[in-house]
Amino acid sequence: MSLPARSGTLGMILKGYPRISETFISNEILLLEERGFHLRIFSMRSPREKFTHASVRRIRARVDYLPETIISRHLPALVWHNLLQAARRPACYAAALKVAWRRWRRTRKSATLKHLLQAGYLCHKLLRGSDCTHLHAHFAHSPTSVAFFSHLLSGRPFSFTAHAKDIYTSDPRQLKEKAAAARFVVTCTTYNQTYLATILNGERTPVYRVYHGIDLGLFRADDRRSAAEPPYAILTVARLTPKKGLKTVYQALQRLKSQGIAFRHTLIGDGEQRMDIERWRRELGLESETVMLGTRPHDDVCRCLRQADLFVLGCELAPNGDRDGIPNVILESMAMGVPVVATRFSAIPEVIASAHNGLLVESGRPEAMAAVMATALEDAALRRDMIANGLETVRRRFDNRVLVEELASVIERHTDLC
Numbered sequence: 145m146s147l148p149a150r151s152g153t154l155g156m157i158l159k160g161y162p163r164i165s166e167t168f169i170s171n172e173i174l175l176l177e178e179r180g181f182h183l184r185i186f187s188m189r190s191p192r193e194k195f196t197h198a199s200v201r202r203i204r205a206r207v208d209y210l211p212e213t214i215i216s217r218h219l220p221a222l223v224w225h226n227l228l229q230a231a232r233r234p235a236c237y238a239a240a241l242k243v244a245w246r247r248w249r250r251t252r253k254s255a256t257l258k259h260l261l262q263a264g265y266l267c268h269k270l271l272r273g274s275d276c277t278h279l280h281a282h283f284a285h286s287p288t289s290v291a292f293f294s295h296l297l298s299g300r301p302f303s304f305t306a307h308a309k310d311i312y313t314s315d316p317r318q319l320k321e322k323a324a325a326a327r328f329v330v331t332c333t334t335y336n337q338t339y340l341a342t343i344l345n346g347e348r349t350p351v352y353r354v355y356h357g358i359d360l361g362l363f364r365a366d367d368r369r370s371a372a373e374p375p376y377a378i379l380t381v382a383r384l385t386p387k388k389g390l391k392t393v394y395q396a397l398q399r400l401k402s403q404g405i406a407f408r409h410t411l412i413g414d415g416e417q418r419m420d421i422e423r424w425r426r427e428l429g430l431e432s433e434t435v436m437l438g439t440r441p442h443d444d445v446c447r448c449l450r451q452a453d454l455f456v457l458g459c460e461l462a463p464n465g466d467r468d469g470i471p472n473v474i475l476e477s478m479a480m481g482v483p484v485v486a487t488r489f490s491a492i493p494e495v496i497a498s499a500h501n502g503l504l505v506e507s508g509r510p511e512a513m514a515a516v517m518a519t520a521l522e523d524a525a526l527r528r529d530m531i532a533n534g535l536e537t538v539r540r541r542f543d544n545r546v547l548v549e550e551l552a553s554v555i556e557r558h559t560d561l562c
Contacts, residue, residue, distance in 0.1 A: 152277040152561045153182045157287045161187035162200045168356040170200050175548040210262045226264030240296040263293030278559040283310040292322045305330040308469040327558045333469045333491030357544030358475045365481030370528035372453035375406035376521045379452040381473040384415030387466045389458025395510035398428040409434040449480045456485045460507035478534035483520045501533035
């Protein structure tokens with residue numbers, strides 16, 4: 145049952161809404177609403193997919209979409225509302241322009257101007273006269289830049305949640321400037337929290353670690369047998385990007401095939417490496433053993449997890465510095481009783497203790513990955529222990545209904561939303 149509504153509205157600035165790959169954000173919004181928070185969503189982009197998860201339809205928050213680009217039919221509206229905002233608060237706008245100039249000189253990226261214009265539009269057209277007393281952005285790059293400039297233009301306090309790519313591909317000077325101006329920062333791993341504390345370097349902004357967690361009512365284990373039989377069902381769910389280490393996964397699958405181990409591998413997800421993966425499948429002779437399903441909603445992911453004997457992911461450091469935190473699908477797999485093979489990288493060891501609730505290998509080591517995949521498939525006693533311990537891990541540490549209480553407590557501590 146929902147709690148009584150709180151005073152004031154929390155404005156959530158998102159890069160896109162809704163997004164299939166960012167279910168953890170929509171789940172957070174829904175759970176905060178159930179805790180009595182009144183939210184309003186400001187999205188920088190329209191949805192990418194034509195479908196969404198069922199939970200999104202339960203969210204009551206009003207959604208406003210900011211103009212996406214400045215060189216478009218939206219430019220007159222962006223400029224008009226910025227001129228009006230500048231007239232209302234000239235000193236604040238001048239200060240924001242000075243900051244924007246400084247930030248542009250650092251990076252020479254035109255996005256700085258877009259974020260300032262979007263913030264001016266947000267402040268004058270959407271926030272003026274509203275009861276939105278605090279802004280919170282998800283992702284430390286573009287959404288937080290809009291929140292930061294909105295703070296400079298309107299005086300409203302802001303905060304943000306930092307995740308993975310947004311942290312490690314951001315200019316550290318820009319990131320520090322935003323974090324130092326924020327009321328608080330939330331991040332989803334201890335690994336990230338340590339890095340952000342280093343970036344802040346003595347600034348007083350508190351940085352809280354709050355794991356995302358998952359919906360344990362949606363991801364439930366069935367009466368899974370500890371023993372698996374060939375052809376084994378192996379599953380990977382991931383954005384098709386370099387940081388997911390998918391080339392290592394396919395090279396490991398090729399080694400399993402060369403050892404005579406029969407399997408069927410399913411990949412769910414889409415992204416920039418789709419063509420690369422199709423080529424790897426051909427070059428490695430895996431077209432008969434592997435299938436690519438593209439992006440799928442939660443129901444389809446759950447169906448594939450129920451059929452899977454093993455989940456595998458090869459997270460690694462991307463050439464541009466991008467990296468994962470804790471991929472939620474690892475938690476989802478564990479919650480559904482599917483043994484996990486992953487890499488000892490970034491924050492994944494915060495979840496998986498190798499040979500206890502999963503198996504870990506070093507990144508970029510297909511031979512080692514193939515060996516532990518074979519062990520995870522063929523060792524029934526180890527599978528039984530990993531399944532039981534994995535279930536215990538997610539139930540004890542990653543229930544999103546428990547973790548949202550931690551987030552609500554942080555918000556209450558640092559805002560007037562009570």
